[in-house]
Amino acid sequence: MKVGILSDSHGDYRCIDMALSHKDAQGVELWLFAGDIAMDADYLAMVTDKEVIKVAGNNDWPGGRLPDYETADIAGHTILLTHGHLFGVAFGLDKLAQAAIDVGADIAIYGHTHMAVDTVLDDVRILNPGSIARPRDARNGSFMVMDLTADKSPCVKLLRV
Numbered sequence: 389m390k391v392g393i394l395s396d397s398h399g400d401y402r403c404i405d406m407a408l409s410h411k412d413a414q415g416v417e418l419w420l421f422a423g424d425i426a427m428d429a430d431y432l433a434m435v436t437d438k439e440v441i442k443v444a445g446n447n448d449w450p451g452g453r454l455p456d457y458e459t460a461d462i463a464g465h466t467i468l469l470t471h472g473h474l475f476g477v478a479f480g481l482d483k484l485a486q487a488a489i490d491v492g493a494d495i496a497i498y499g500h501t502h503m504a505v506d507t508v509l510d511d512v513r514i515l516n517p518g519s520i521a522r523p524r525d526a527r528n529g530s531f532m533v534m535d536l537t538a539d540k541s542p543c544v545k546l547l548r549v
Contacts, residue, residue, distance in 0.1 A: 389417055389418065389462060389463040389535070389536045389537075390415050390416050390417050390418075390533060390534075390535055390536075391416065391417070391418050391419070391420060391462065391533070391534045391535075391536060392407075392413055392416035392418070392419045392420070392531065392532070392533055392534075393419075393420045393422070393497055393515065393517040393531060393532040393533070393534060394407060394419060394420070394421050394422070394428075394429075394432065394517060394520050394531045395421065395422035395423060395424065395445075395471070395498075395499025395500075395516070395517050395518070395519060395520065395531075396422075396423070396424045396445070396499045396500070396502050396518075396519035396520065396521065396522060397424070397425060397428040397519075397520045397521045398424055398425055398428075398447070398519075398521050398522055399425050399427070399428060399521075400428075400520070400521035400522075401428065401431055403520045403521040403529050403549060404428060404431060404432055404435075404520060405435070406529075406549040407520055407529075407531045407547070407549050408432075408435065408436065410531075410547055410549065412533050412545055412547050413531075413533060413547070416436070416438065416533060417438065418438060418439050418440075418441070418462065419432055419433070419436065419438055419439070419440040419441070420440075420441050420442075420460075420467070420469050420497055421440055421441070421442040421443070422443060422445070422469060422470065422471055422472070422497055422498055422499035422500075422516075422517070423442070423443050423444055423445025423446075423447075423448055423454075423470075423471030423472075423499050423500070424445030424446065424447045424448060424471060424499060424500070425445070425447060425448060426442055426444060426445070426448040426453065426454050429442035441458055441460055441469060442454060442458075443455055443456060443457055443458055443469050443470055443471055444456055444471065445471035445473070445499060445500065446471060446473040446500065448471075456470060456471070456474055457469060457470035457474075457487070458470075459491050459492075459493060462536055463536035463537060463538055464536070464537065464538025464539060465494055465495055465536050465538075465542065466491070466492050466493040466494055466495070467493055467494075467495045467496070467497060468484075468487060468488040468491055468493040468495070468496045468497070469497045469498075470484070470487075470496070470497070470498050471498060471499050471500050472484060472498030472499055472500040472501070472516070473500045475487055475498070477498050477500055477501055477516075478500065478501055481505075481507070481509050481514055482509070484496050484498060484514060485509040485510045485512045485514060486510070488512040488514075489510060489512060493512065494511070494512060494513060495512065495513045495514075495515065495542060496512050496513070496514045496515070497514075497515045497516070497517075498514070498515075498516050499516060499517070499519070500516075501516060501524070502518060502519035502522055502523055502524040502525070503516065503518055503519075503523070503524050503525040504516055504517060504518035504523075504525055504526075504530050504532075504546050505518075506532075506544055506546065513541070513542060513544075515532060515534070515544060517530055517531045517532040517546070518530035518531070518546070520549065526548065528548040528549055529548065529549045530546055530547060530548050530549070531546075531547055531549070532544055532545060532546055532547065533545050533547060
């Protein structure tokens with residue numbers, strides 16, 4: 389299954405449109421949105437007509453509308469999706485990896501830092517697509533596309549707009 393991963397769009401629909409028009413985003417069947425700004429995930433769902441699983445970020449207030457994290461079973465993998473601020477991701481990924489282990493996830497996806505990450509910690513694949521609109525690690529925004537197949541490691545591509 390081809391899964392798109394976006395985070396930290398901060399109201400910039402133009403960047404979302406750029407991601408959607410990227411050749412590697414064609415055929416995405418499901419989108420994961422790791423917070424900041426939740427209304428952008430609604431826009432993404434509207435323009436793609438695909439399911440979007442979304443969580444609240446630290447700028448998605450007033451709260452109560454979205455959960456701080458979600459778990460999803462997708463193509464033989466369990467994914468923990470969060471914005472990351474409540475797990476202290478700006479100071480390390482240990483708490484996030486442990487949270488993933490606690491819910492039985494083999495993949496953890498977060499945002500918040502606006503910097504792309506693809507690493508493995510304690511047998512958990514940890515991904516951050518960076519910010520599609522306000523990157524701190526490059527000039528252009530980024531997102532990820534992940535191909536998931538049961539019993540295989542995810543194939544993940546970091547893409548720039």
